Amino acid sequence: MGFALPSCLGDNEGMSDGQDFGMRPPGADKWNERFSDAHTAYGTDPNDFLAEVAARIPEGPVLVIAAGEGRNAIYVARRGHAVTAVDQSEVAMANAASRAAACGASLTTVVADLADYDFGQQRWAGIVSIWTHMPPPLRRRVFTACVAALRPGGALVLEAYAPGQLERPGRGGPPVRPWLLAAEEARELFAGLELEVCREVERDIAEGRYHVGPSTTTQVLGFRA
Template sequence: MKEFWNERFSSEEYVYGTSPEVRLKDFIDRSTPGLVLFPGEGEGRNAVYAAKKGWTVKAIDQSKEACKKANLLARNKGVAIDYAVADILTFDYKPGSFDFIALVFFHLPEELRKKIHQHLISLLKPGGRIFIVGFSQEQLQYNSGGPRQIEMLYSEELLKNDFRDLKLIKCKTLLDELDEGPGHSGQASIIEFEAVKM
């Protein structure tokens, strides 16, 4: 999987664009800045936007090519992000330290997804929020991006179950028109999820 993403991110072009995901942008714009983690952050568009808005940003991905492009984007925008090329399950993040964790189109095989979601809960401080935007299982009807394996896509029930120990704020499925570089373009079925650790 690491090799797949290194190859995908090896071009000069930003595969998913350089602007933040619109729902995440709205969340960042209406929230008080704190310490945020972006797992599977890719080329950095969301982490860089959060840094511009005053957040202290940590990002992690297994792709060194993604990290290079994210740091370049950060420099071009005049901000700094702390970007690790590592496995999030073994990286030395302190439990209970993050105000906010954002997963943006971060799709995983079922068993790995469950492990990472539980790990992310442990990294949130009390009152910390998790925010997810990703493709729903209905995305298989569309050709606008995302995995083609249903087990790697989200459903509302799946997310509610993975984060059942948190207080649910939002969980909805919607149709949207994506315009996020060549990797995400066209009509798509999206899930937006938000929950808080009590």
């Protein structure tokens, strides 16, 4: 993830060090420290659900939010999309740009807080949100903006930890219920989309050091009419 304000967790969440996530979510400095490690925090392969449905994203520009070190953004870019990756961590975005260049992918990186980012109107053919966890008021704001920012026919691809993840401490995701996304809430937040997939699943995850093992997640694939 990466934003100038400590308001959101994305492909760099997973902290469970006793912070009060309701009041003091980790800020950019924390993520810059994590992404300064020589090894990728969340691996280099794309998220499994994204890889499963990426072919459904129509031709055109794609926005990847809370993009971390760019593994998902690079994957989408290599499929031929013009991709913009947004994260609050300067280190994460620098790593993403470097890795994209190394594999010949074109990637636009933006260091920004999702609380302030201008998503635009009917701008994107696809928006990808993988492990973007936020407090409820910001979650509503950001996902409402995502719906408005999709072009007609544009696709939203999302995977987030569901409330059942609280029964799996240390496996990934924020350790407090309000930051987790249930499928029922996702249906309400994305009511403006035609939802082809909106489900809670239990599956094994192997994405770097911080997202590992049996997990409970919410998956969404939706299209703007």
